[in-house]
Amino acid sequence: MKNDVNRQFRLKSRPVGRIKTSDFDLVKAPIPEPGAGEALVRVLYLSLDPTNRIWMSDMDQYMPPVEIGAVMRGGGIGVVVKSNTPAYQVGDHVSGLTGWQDYTIAGEKPELRMGVIPKGLPVPLPAMLGACGMTGLTAYFGLLELGQPKAGETVVVSAAAGAVGSVVGQIAKIKGCRVVGIAGGPEKCRHIVEDLGFDAAVDYKSADWKKKLAEATPNGIDVNFENVGGEIMEAVMARMNLFGRMPLCGMISGYNTGEPMRADFSPILMRRINIRGFIVTDFFPKFAEGARQLAEWVAQGKIKHEETIVDGLEEAPTAVNRLFDGQNVGKLIVKVADPESQ
């Protein structure tokens, strides 16, 4: 499908609770014309991430909130279709903050820069948003740099069937840890154990999940890779060992509430836990190293990548809610245009 307009989701109002399509205007803008040193990029895939919900809000956050009336911020992959710069050749696949729209501009200026994806990769393009992209790097650096898991230790990860959690668990297995995933529902729990090789799964929707968490972590918990926050985080922290490490990647359970994300600090004190909040770009200088290692593990079959692909840009505001409703497995992606049809 080729458009002669640039459809854009512009933020109309800050969502209260669940994200609604009516929080956005779907605008038909003209396709932008690249200036000198710039290129026009056709967006192919959009990455849907929990952090999208943060950007829509005006809560305290690590980038400026998306302004009302502005195009919704989002990561994605596109193809260069017109270029006025040798930095981006027509046909190049590029990744970066494309926004929720059909077309964007890449350029030589720092704020317009996008990464050019090497040709001939052994994984499909959407995996470059997932296990081999920012998602995989989030898991890689958060777990290895901050979690510092040692062979034989117990690693717990929440939202374990999700894009980041599924990679965290698989890396922890590569490192020789006992890996316990927390996920919602029997199918996700089956999946992370049988398909991804986790040692155990705890279904937080089951009545006795705290008891099952205790059974699954008989030696306590050394590393908690935290994606969820709230009650699940508290239950995990209550089982953490002395000098445990806790990379704090996200607290998705709190993003829709608009409330402070309070939880008990006392285990931090009593067990001398080391908590580190992070976002993947903190590790930018090491991205090449991480990407190389992830690609190698994926090529060796040690990390299985999986994507859930929703068809059509217009689905983005609805689809992103799957992350918050617990309906998603693997990397959630919106296909905006067919890469073969360019």
Add this chain to the structure above:
Amino acid sequence: MKNDVNRQFRLKSRPVGRIKTSDFDLVKAPIPEPGAGEALVRVLYLSLDPTNRIWMSDMDQYMPPVEIGAVMRGGGIGVVVKSNTPAYQVGDHVSGLTGWQDYTIAGEKPELRMGVIPKGLPVPLPAMLGACGMTGLTAYFGLLELGQPKAGETVVVSAAAGAVGSVVGQIAKIKGCRVVGIAGGPEKCRHIVEDLGFDAAVDYKSADWKKKLAEATPNGIDVNFENVGGEIMEAVMARMNLFGRMPLCGMISGYNTGEPMRADFSPILMRRINIRGFIVTDFFPKFAEGARQLAEWVAQGKIKHEETIVDGLEEAPTAVNRLFDGQNVGKLIVKVADPESQ
């Protein structure tokens, strides 16, 4: 005053809320007889610390709770009055977990070991429980090892007029930081600025203290040495800078409540804060280094040590509440016996 009995405070019931004298039995036990390899120690000074309240409770904690019927655990300094071991000579001053009693046994066995205080120190004995003892070491290692303050950064410390907080602020000044203390009431605030050299003080009992905290930290907060928890901790965390460090030493505001000590985790994520819970004994292998440096700073007048001394063992259960009522300045100590009268 020389007793022919060993008065002991034994824990009768776990305090609910504020500590009451009736939570203890004051028992007259016989003076213990040291066995082979043991020495009898007359307790001179008891260190009163917020952690006493934790030990009285059965909350999740870093040592076993004091059992009902057992002598209350507490740090102190004593003098050896009878000895069956060359490790402890009669007249030696020793420090360790003496308990809330007149006499204790020191010995060669690991669980009975006490530290012998070098003779001829340039500071009075009670300072060896404060700025030159465990309290000073708590400030030293928590701030320098975990807080890692750099010259020009802003360091905030809560309970700033207290035993640990007052040393934290003075060390941070030595390291060239802007130092802001949070304390209760105008006199404590005057004291930490005028007497101890803090750059600013914020009186958390004043109505507009959050505004004053903002004014006192125009460049945000790089290091938060946390002693209090709760609302004060949340207000400080809300002003922390990217990659801020937060040694978590205590949360005294929560110890009397029996409730989980909940606070907002979102700044940890958004500002990528590094929180580390600790207790001073985590740094045991480096104690000698820290003690040497603290003694030097005290001798140079760069760290002022101050002690509030309450007279009489029988006052311990009442006096300890000063820590929780905000009535205490400096190191709170109970004098059990006169060191000159031995």
